Amino acid sequence: MAIFVDRDTNVLVQGITGRLGALQAKLMLDYGTKIVAGVTPGKGGQTQFGIPVYDSVQEAVSKHRIDASVIYVPASFVQDAAFEAIDAGIKFMVIITDWVPLHSEMKVKAYAKSRGTCYIGPNTPGIMVPGQTSLGMISPSAVMPGGVAVLSRSGTLTDEIASHLLEQGIGQSVVVGLGGDSVVGLRMIEVLKLLKEDKRTKGVVIVGEIGGTMEEEAAEYCKIEFDKPVVAFVAGRTAPRGKVMGHAGAIIMGERGTAESKISAFQSADVPVAKTLWEVPLLVKKMV
Amino acid sequence: MRLYEYEGKEIFKKFGIPIPKGRLVRIWEEARQAATEIGEEVVVKSQILTGGRGKAGGIKIVKTPEDAEKIAQEILGMELEGYKVNSLLIEEKLDIANEMYMGVTVDDENGVPTAIVSTEGGVEIEEVAKRNPEKIASRLIDPLYGIRSYEAIDLWRQVGLTGETLTSASRILFQLYNVFASYDARIAEINPLVITSEGKMIAADSRCEIDDNSLFRHPEFKDLHIQRIENLWEREGVKGGVNYVNLEGNIAVMANGAGLTMSLLDIIKAAGGSPACFLDTGGGLSKERMKNGVSLLLKKAISDARIKVILLMVRMMISPPDAVAEGVIEAIKEVKVKTPVIAVIRGREPYQKRAQELLKDSEISLYSSVEEGIREAIKIAKE
Numbered sequence: 001m002a003i004f005v006d007r008d009t010n011v012l013v014q015g016i017t018g019r020l021g022a023l024q025a026k027l028m029l030d031y032g033t034k035i036v037a038g039v040t041p042g043k044g045g046q047t048q049f050g051i052p053v054y055d056s057v058q059e060a061v062s063k064h065r066i067d068a069s070v071i072y073v074p075a076s077f078v079q080d081a082a083f084e085a086i087d088a089g090i091k092f093m094v095i096i097t098d099w100v101p102l103h104s105e106m107k108v109k110a111y112a113k114s115r116g117t118c119y120i121g122p123n124t125p126g127i128m129v130p131g132q133t134s135l136g137m138i139s140p141s142a143v144m145p146g147g148v149a150v151l152s153r154s155g156t157l158t159d160e161i162a163s164h165l166l167e168q169g170i171g172q173s174v175v176v177g178l179g180g181d182s183v184v185g186l187r188m189i190e191v192l193k194l195l196k197e198d199k200r201t202k203g204v205v206i207v208g209e210i211g212g213t214m215e216e217e218a219a220e221y222c223k224i225e226f227d228k229p230v231v232a233f234v235a236g237r238t239a240p241r242g243k244v245m246g247h248a249g250a251i252i253m254g255e256r257g258t259a260e261s262k263i264s265a266f267q268s269a270d271v272p273v274a275k276t277l278w279e280v281p282l283l284v285k286k287m288v
Numbered sequence: 289m290r291l292y293e294y295e296g297k298e299i300f301k302k303f304g305i306p307i308p309k310g311r312l313v314r315i316w317e318e319a320r321q322a323a324t325e326i327g328e329e330v331v332v333k334s335q336i337l338t339g340g341r342g343k344a345g346g347i348k349i350v351k352t353p354e355d356a357e358k359i360a361q362e363i364l365g366m367e368l369e370g371y372k373v374n375s376l377l378i379e380e381k382l383d384i385a386n387e388m389y390m391g392v393t394v395d396d397e398n399g400v401p402t403a404i405v406s407t408e409g410g411v412e413i414e415e416v417a418k419r420n421p422e423k424i425a426s427r428l429i430d431p432l433y434g435i436r437s438y439e440a441i442d443l444w445r446q447v448g449l450t451g452e453t454l455t456s457a458s459r460i461l462f463q464l465y466n467v468f469a470s471y472d473a474r475i476a477e478i479n480p481l482v483i484t485s486e487g488k489m490i491a492a493d494s495r496c497e498i499d500d501n502s503l504f505r506h507p508e509f510k511d512l513h514i515q516r517i518e519n520l521w522e523r524e525g526v527k528g529g530v531n532y533v534n535l536e537g538n539i540a541v542m543a544n545g546a547g548l549t550m551s552l553l554d555i556i557k558a559a560g561g562s563p564a565c566f567l568d569t570g571g572g573l574s575k576e577r578m579k580n581g582v583s584l585l586l587k588k589a590i591s592d593a594r595i596k597v598i599l600l601m602v603r604m605m606i607s608p609p610d611a612v613a614e615g616v617i618e619a620i621k622e623v624k625v626k627t628p629v630i631a632v633i634r635g636r637e638p639y640q641k642r643a644q645e646l647l648k649d650s651e652i653s654l655y656s657s658v659e660e661g662i663r664e665a666i667k668i669a670k671e
Contacts, residue, residue, distance in 0.1 A: 020572055024606060076504060098570065101502035102394065103472045106431040109399040114432075125571070125605065137571075137606045139636035154547025155571050156603035159635060160658070180546060183399040209547050212396050235550040238557045243533050245550055245566060276555050278659055 003149070003174045003194050003201075004092055004118070005068055007132040012060055012069040012090070013038045014081045016048050021072035024096070024137055025049065028070075031134045036064045057088040068092040070126065070135045078122060079104035086117045094135045095121030095185070105183040112185065119185035124177035125155040138162065138175050146171015148284060149195050151188055152207035153178050153214070157235060161207055161280055168281035170288075173201040182211065188218035192226055203229040203288040205280060206271075208262055210236030210245065215262040223269035229287035232266045233274045234259050289498045289513045292335045294377045296494025299471065303463045305478070306490045310379035319360035322378040323353035329381045332359045336371040337516070339412075339495070344368045349381055371518075382490060387480035389413055390461050391495075392429075392468040394475075401429040403440070403465060405457070407447045409480030423447055435465040456489045457481070472502030521565070521588055528580030530569045537562025538594050538669045540585045540627075543601040544569045552601060552662065561666040564588070564595050573607035578615025586623035597628050597668040599661060600652075604635030604643060613646035620650060628653065628668055632661035 005011075011028070015021035016038025029035055029049055037060040038048050044055030054060040057069070069085045071078060071093060078100045085093050093112070100122040112119055120127060126136010131145035137155075142163035148170055152158035158177050165172065176191055178184055188206065195201045204226075208215035215234065222230050237259040239245050263273050272287070274280045291299075297307045311322040312335070323330045330353075334346035341347055346368045350356045356378060366373050387409035395402040404426040408416045417424055425446035429435050440458040449457055460481065468476040477495040484490065503510045517523040525532030531546065539556060541563050543549040549568040556563050565588065569581040582600065589595040602612055616631065629652040633643050644654055655661035 020606075027606065075501065099501045101472055101505065102474060102499040103431065103469065103502065106394065106400055110430060110432050139605055141637040141640075142635070152547070154545060156543070156545030156605060156635075157547030157551055159605055160548060160551075160603050163634065182396045183394065207547070209550060217397075233551075235547045235554065237554040238563075239550055239553070239566075240533065240535070244531075245533065245546055245568070275558055276659075277551060 003129070003176070003191070003198055005127060005133050005135055006129055007032070008034070009067045009133055010034050010036045010065050011135060012036065012057065012066045013072065014057065014069055014085065015072035016040055016051065016053060017043050017046070018072055018074070022048060024072060025051070027137070028134050031140055033133045033135065036066065057084045057090070061088045061090070066090055068094065068135060070094045070096060072096050075099045075101065079108055082108040082119070083111055086112055086115045091117055093117060093119035093185070094124065094126050095119055095179070096124060096126060096136055097121070098123040098180070100181065102183060105181060109183060109185065120176060121179040121185060123155075123181045124179040124184075125158055126177060128175045130172050130175070136177065138177075142166055143175060144171040147173055147200060147202035148288065149173045149198070149201045149204045150175040150207065151178065151191055151204060152176070153180055153209050154207060154235065155180065158207060160277060161205065161233065164277050165205070165281050165284065168285065170281055170284055173198065178214075188214045189221045192218055192221055196226055196228065201228065203231070203284060205284060206230060206232045208232060208234045210234070210239055210259050210262070211257040213256070216265040219262070219265035219269045219271060222271055230271045231274060231280060231283045231287055232271050233277070233280055234262045234266075289500055289503065289509060289516070290337045291496045291498065292337065292375070293333065293494050294335055294375070296496040297491065299467055299496065300491050300494055303467050305460050305463050305467075306488065308379040308382060308490055308492060310377050312375055312377055313360065314375045316357060316360040316364050319376065319378060320353045320357040323350070323356035326378060327380050328352065330356055331379045331381050332356055332363065333377045333379065334363050334366070334368060334373040335375045335377055336368055336373055338369050338371055340369055346373065382482050382492060383485045384482050385485040386483040388457065388483065389416070389479045390457070390464055390481055391475065391477035391479065392465050392473070393477075395428060398428055400431055401465070401468065403427050403429055403435060403443060403461060405443045405447060405461065407449070413479065429465065434469055435462055437462055452487070453483070460489060460491070467496070471496065472499045472505060473497060474499050521584065524584050525567065528584060529577050530567055530581045530584065532584065533566040535563050535565050537564045538596045539665050540564045540567070540588060540595050540598045542567035542569065542581050542585055542599070544573055544603060544607065545571055548601065548603055552599070552658075556662055556666065559662065559666055561662070561669055564592070571605065571607070573602070573612055573615070575611035575615040575618075578612050579619045582616050582619035583623050586619060586625045586627070589625050589627040590623070595627060596671070597630060597665050599630050599632070599665040601632040601658065601661065602635070602643070604633065604639035606636075607639075609639045609643035610646065613643050616647060616652070617650055620652070630655065630661055630665050632656065632658055634658070
């Protein structure tokens with residue numbers, strides 16, 4: 001299998017009858033994602049685009065083999081929805097919803113860890129393996145199968161950078177949005193460890209931004225262990241201090257989380273840092 | 289959302305954490321009466337939403353109710369650290385034998401709460417961490433179970449507390465964690481935690497910040513949150529469901545997504561341009577949110593003559609193209625302004641084509657290259 005998901009991954013959509021859930025389920029189906037079931041409490045027995053809808057994840061799991069769940073429920077229900085998926089034994093989740101309460105995020109993280117469930121998000125565009133499957137909202141027109149993995153904390157910026165790669169003829173092995181909040185599931189370094197073993201991935205583009213320490217951690221790993229070429233981009237070089245820049249995780253507190261700290265961490269790991277979106281593919285071409 | 293000291297203390301009181309005797313006054317005429325009720329000597333503390341009040345002259349100890357009134361008259365309405373003082377907390381003056389620290393916050397790297405204690409308080413904990421790390425102990429807490437009494441005891445024991453002091457401090461830490469958890473706090477802090485010469489333990493200050501994403505669970509703070517945003521445009525942004533941060537330049541920038549918007553600002557600045565603001569509409573756009581964002585920038589352009597051009601970028605992922613285009617068109621129709629508008633529309637097909645199609649007859653200049661859109665915006669701004 002590629003990273004986490006591939007064309008054979010059976011997908012559950014939690015919140016499949018909601019406004020956003022339905023729209024996205026349709027787009028995923030169009031791309032070829034194997035959505036086998038949906039869950040919306042109270043709507044069990046109905047179908048959505050021909051997909052059976054169940055009242056609970058447990059019920060869906062008893063009727064189908066489910067490898068991954070995509071969660072589109074409103075922010076106030078995310079904690080419950082994630083716990084439900086974890087309790088039903090689902091091992092990979094994509095939590096798309098944004099504006100999720102911090103304390104819910106901490107609880108989901110602790111519970112998932114205790115039960116051995118991996119997840120990306122919340123506040124993520126999802127994960128896409130070009131030509132195979134999409135769990136989330138990354139644009140098909142921004143990708144094609146290839147050898148560069150894109151790893152990011154953003155949504156539209158991820159899509160934008162993927163499309164700059166595509167415009168220069170560079171395809172992607174996988175595009176992963178980790179989520180823009182300060183407490184998310186998988187961290188960059190955890191995904192890098194998997195990409196190290198992934199045969200299709202020849203190089204990596206890390207799309208970082210201000211706030212937190214994920215990029216520094218990833219840079220350190222690139223320096224010591226990671227043996228594939230990496231190119232980085234860091235958003236927020238000119239962001240003012242102490243202001244939350246849209247993402248709850250994008251805030252500079254004192255000396256922590258600055259773009260300078262991240263850029264210098266990458267540079268000391270010999271990872272070139274692109275200054276513009278369109279410089280990313282040029283640097284990738286030099287490296288790979 | 290940061291709470292005022294007095295609000296934090298009201299919460300502490302509910303949770304059984306001892307606080308000083310005190311009264312909040314909003315007009316100076318009430319200060320004398322308040323001071324008389326509390327005791328002879330009192331502390332007058334200005335209520336502002338930032339630290340460093342003491343150094344800036346926002347906290348005064350006075351000996352008589354007359355002096356309390358005089359000081360209140362002086363401080364109320366004053367500007368401290370960029371914040372206007374609208375209220376004062378008048379409190380009993382504590383007979384301080386010792387000052388300690390305790391706080392609960394979020395450890396981003398591990399994604400769990402962390403409890404921190406120190407036998408040195410009254411100064412910034414980061415300072416103590418640098419100077420006397422042995423006076424600090426911290427511990428990650430499992431958010432599913434919350435802090436356990438023995439964890440609180442163990443923490444304070446590590447920094448040398450014993451006997452009655454150990455158990456009292458641990459009880460307060462246990463309750464502080466409960467405040468943190470019950471109020472969806474990003475941080476709950478007591479600094480200093482005072483030990484009086486009679487051996488009583490009292491929270492002399494409070495710092496609580498509620499996570500904005502959790503405000504739906506705390507309706508009593510939800511409206512206050514919007515009212516308390518000082519910048520008019522930032523407040524309008526929150527009302528309209530978009531994230532706005534004021535900057536000083538002449539190119540007003542809006543995009544759908546935080547990372548994308550920040551990148552545009554960085555690129556503009558590196559190319560010699562100067563952004564006037566950061567406006568992130570967030571993902572999954574509705575017509576209304578799109579319209580709110582564009583209207584805000586148009587209104588800002590009317591009120592701020594420095595703004596020479598407006599640059600919009602929409603990366604189409606799942607936002608319906610009709611909603612995006614109609615949002616822009618309606619905003620431009622309602623808020624009439626001469627400032628040129630540049631829009632870069634890219635992304636999922638056929639969404640990109642559809643949105644461009646709908647916008648091609650409007651007055652805005654359309655681009656499908658970010659580079660060209662930015663170049664044009666900078667050119668106009670420099671004319």
